[in-house]
Amino acid sequence: MTAIPVILILSCLFILGSSRLSVAIRVVAVQGLFLGLLPLIRSAGHFSVAILILGLSGIIFKGVLLPWLMQTVVKHTGVQRESAPYVAFGTSILIGVLLLGLSTWMAINMGFPANTSLLMIATAMFLILVGLFLMIGRRLPIMQCLAYLILENGVYALGVSISLEFPLIVELGILLDIFVAVFLMGNLLFHLDRNLQDNGNKQ
Amino acid sequence: MNILISIILIPAIAGTASYFIPSNKFRRWLWGSAAVIHLLLSVYVSFLIPHMQSISWIGMDALSALFLSLTSLLFMMVTIYGWGYVSREPAEQFADIETGGFLKNTPESIFTGSLLLFLAAMSLAILSRHFGLQWMAIEATTLASAPLIYYHQNRNSLAAAWRYLILCSVGIAVALMGIFFIGLAMPSGIKDLTLQALLLHASQLNHKWLQVAFILMLVGYGTKMGLAPMHNWLPDAHSESPSPVSALLSGALLNCAFLGVLRIQQVCSAGGIAAFGQELLILFGLISMGTAAIFLLGQVDYKRMLAYSSVEHMGILALGVGIGGLGIFGALLHAINHSIVKAMLFLTAGNIHYRFHTKVSSKITGLGKIMPITGLLWFAGFLAIVGTPPFGIFLSEFTILRAGIGQHLWLVIALFLVFLIVAFIGMAGVFIHMFFGRTDAHPYRENRGAVRPIIIFALLALVLGLWIPGWLTKTIQQAAILIGGVAN
Numbered sequence: 001m002t003a004i005p006v007i008l009i010l011s012c013l014f015i016l017g018s019s020r021l022s023v024a025i026r027v028v029a030v031q032g033l034f035l036g037l038l039p040l041i042r043s044a045g046h047f048s049v050a051i052l053i054l055g056l057s058g059i060i061f062k063g064v065l066l067p068w069l070m071q072t073v074v075k076h077t078g079v080q081r082e083s084a085p086y087v088a089f090g091t092s093i094l095i096g097v098l099l100l101g102l103s104t105w106m107a108i109n110m111g112f113p114a115n116t117s118l119l120m121i122a123t124a125m126f127l128i129l130v131g132l133f134l135m136i137g138r139r140l141p142i143m144q145c146l147a148y149l150i151l152e153n154g155v156y157a158l159g160v161s162i163s164l165e166f167p168l169i170v171e172l173g174i175l176l177d178i179f180v181a182v183f184l185m186g187n188l189l190f191h192l193d194r195n196l197q198d199n200g201n202k203q
Numbered sequence: 204m205n206i207l208i209s210i211i212l213i214p215a216i217a218g219t220a221s222y223f224i225p226s227n228k229f230r231r232w233l234w235g236s237a238a239v240i241h242l243l244l245s246v247y248v249s250f251l252i253p254h255m256q257s258i259s260w261i262g263m264d265a266l267s268a269l270f271l272s273l274t275s276l277l278f279m280m281v282t283i284y285g286w287g288y289v290s291r292e293p294a295e296q297f298a299d300i301e302t303g304g305f306l307k308n309t310p311e312s313i314f315t316g317s318l319l320l321f322l323a324a325m326s327l328a329i330l331s332r333h334f335g336l337q338w339m340a341i342e343a344t345t346l347a348s349a350p351l352i353y354y355h356q357n358r359n360s361l362a363a364a365w366r367y368l369i370l371c372s373v374g375i376a377v378a379l380m381g382i383f384f385i386g387l388a389m390p391s392g393i394k395d396l397t398l399q400a401l402l403l404h405a406s407q408l409n410h411k412w413l414q415v416a417f418i419l420m421l422v423g424y425g426t427k428m429g430l431a432p433m434h435n436w437l438p439d440a441h442s443e444s445p446s447p448v449s450a451l452l453s454g455a456l457l458n459c460a461f462l463g464v465l466r467i468q469q470v471c472s473a474g475g476i477a478a479f480g481q482e483l484l485i486l487f488g489l490i491s492m493g494t495a496a497i498f499l500l501g502q503v504d505y506k507r508m509l510a511y512s513s514v515e516h517m518g519i520l521a522l523g524v525g526i527g528g529l530g531i532f533g534a535l536l537h538a539i540n541h542s543i544v545k546a547m548l549f550l551t552a553g554n555i556h557y558r559f560h561t562k563v564s565s566k567i568t569g570l571g572k573i574m575p576i577t578g579l580l581w582f583a584g585f586l587a588i589v590g591t592p593p594f595g596i597f598l599s600e601f602t603i604l605r606a607g608i609g610q611h612l613w614l615v616i617a618l619f620l621v622f623l624i625v626a627f628i629g630m631a632g633v634f635i636h637m638f639f640g641r642t643d644a645h646p647y648r649e650n651r652g653a654v655r656p657i658i659i660f661a662l663l664a665l666v667l668g669l670w671i672p673g674w675l676t677k678t679i680q681q682a683a684i685l686i687g688g689v690a691n
Contacts, residue, residue: 013649016678039569083642110415111411113387114493128380135369135373144369147367148372148373151373152376154381155376155380158380159379159383160384161392162384165386166383166386166394166396167393169335169382169386169396170383172335172339172379173379175339175550176342176375176376176379177341177370178342179342179346179368179372179375181368181371182368183368186365189361190365
């Protein structure tokens, strides 16, 4: 049970320091797969259909579908790496460590009920904070997509940790994936727009 | 079929159909009839029959009655205006005078379809009685309105739509976390997140988690509502989108997000922690008013000016609810007045932009001479939005002020007045220059269809300042009591 939070945290720290888009996307895909397992493991005793759907949809959307779409967009636009982020990669990792401390402190001090896993809540908060940080710390639109996906993974993890009694509500988090899909479309549009603009200048 | 569900389904079906209808004439006809039927049904369920509950997740109360009929009225007027708008806009690629590049409008079928789906999503957000469903509907409003902002497919509108999506999607994710915390606040054993269940078990709710939920939902929906400092998407989106869309965004969409905040405040107030939410609302209200006032000073783009004015007025709404008591009545009345006046101003701005092809106010002078009717309406709208009597906004701002005085919130009142005055100074310069400035240009023959809905809004704004009908007062009072206010 403690393996998953550790994997999630390490994957975030890795993404904070990586400039290559396709590698970062693959790591987020791994994150998605493990997140999807989370509700299944947490409710090991009493399995319900709703929880099964929750886990499966997590795996399918976050682990497979969206990463695949992102890779397609990366191939299409031909941008391979984030070369000039607003916040440098080394500094980003350092900030990541600080955020990890902050989220652990918050999870411990907010006084969550005894039946919740504090480690999991801290991890969820860490994912959310890292997502928010990356959204402002990276320049490429596709990185912002990725950052939003991480934020969203955090929301999903938080939902699974504190309100698994309402699987339907946690499932709503999957709807946020639509945004990621729309962002990806926006990425393509931005790319198109840039080409259009260039053609316009040439004329 | 149940009438409340049909209010949501009719625009949804018409909108989906619009994407596939090739004939412009038939599509516009469908658009118009959906708007008329929506308005008739909304008025019927809001004011003519006792408020009904459809299934347990969808129902009416005084609050939804106010916002539903207002949204529907605005949509009707935007439809009348929009008909002429879409027929005037060219379908082929054309040179963009403002940016110097080329632009191509979104096909009319996508525009109409998204507009109707936007209405369906807003109706669902207003009518839902379940926090999850309401959240879903508010997310849907974001998705449906993004293509509308991107209507003029140029670089600026793409950037505006992108920023809108990024910021609102973060907001909506934060609001979802708020809903998780409502789940945590529920006493164990109850697995029901309907408004009814929450109000029923309000006294057993865990206060700490309810407070966390309130903060997250205020920040989340506050982003959508345009409260500072989460308002950054709003000026871009409002100034880049076509004027009828700006009118709907400002007059209807912001109210839907406000309703999201009001619902959680309703639960807090039933749970006995109304004061906690009110303090935060006052804080965010004042920050929004202050931020808007600063940006209104020296604003050169008149559509951005209107957008910042929306931030200011959203701040006033939050402040009114925060003051509580009579202030809640004032805030709800203000929501109605602001929607009407702001929609009127955005539509007028659309006419001005159509004639001058610029959003820079200093390039426009002598509106009163060139476009007498539009110019006059523009100036009347200015008087109304800054709260001059006899327009409605004066009345609602005065009510909020009186509520503040009644509660001896002297610092809050002082800041409220200072921000109102600064906003007035900022806007007055622009409006006076545009209306009175000297010009050699000849008068311009104005399009009647583009002026008529604005005149109706102007009359409504005036009437609401002079006399509020009894049935409306009663509904506002009932709605205010729901959120812990007092009846006048």
